[in-house]
Amino acid sequence: MVEFTFEELVAAVQKLPPEQQAALAYRLHQATSEHGETLTREQALAELEALRATGAFDQVESLLGKYAGADVSREDLDAAIHEAATEWEDEFDEFFRDGS
Numbered sequence: 001m002v003e004f005t006f007e008e009l010v011a012a013v014q015k016l017p018p019e020q021q022a023a024l025a026y027r028l029h030q031a032t033s034e035h036g037e038t039l040t041r042e043q044a045l046a047e048l049e050a051l052r053a054t055g056a057f058d059q060v061e062s063l064l065g066k067y068a069g070a071d072v073s074r075e076d077l078d079a080a081i082h083e084a085a086t087e088w089e090d091e092f093d094e095f096f097r098d099g100s
Contacts, residue, residue: 022053041096 004012013021026047051057072080 019053019055022050026050026054 013024016024029043029047029050
């Protein structure tokens with residue numbers, strides 16, 4: 001087993017590309033979160049940024065034009081979009097309601 005001082009470890013991590021640094025930060029955070037810590041809004045946003053940096057969302061399928069032929073009125077579409085937007089906001093608010 002190889003042993004490093006804290007300073008050596010920090011120096012080695014600083015040599016990593018930013019996406020690998022973000023992935024390491026995410027993994028370390030996951031390891032500490034599993035020990036009963038409460039996730040704050042800032043931590044959730046940091047995890048999102050770490051995932052973005054590692055390319056976790058690069059293969060997401062675009063819906064642009066996918067339903068271009070759907071027979072939906074503009075009002076129905078606007079209502080569905082509004083409902084989806086407020087639904088996730090409500091769920092997000094519930095998640096952080098504890099004041100974190």
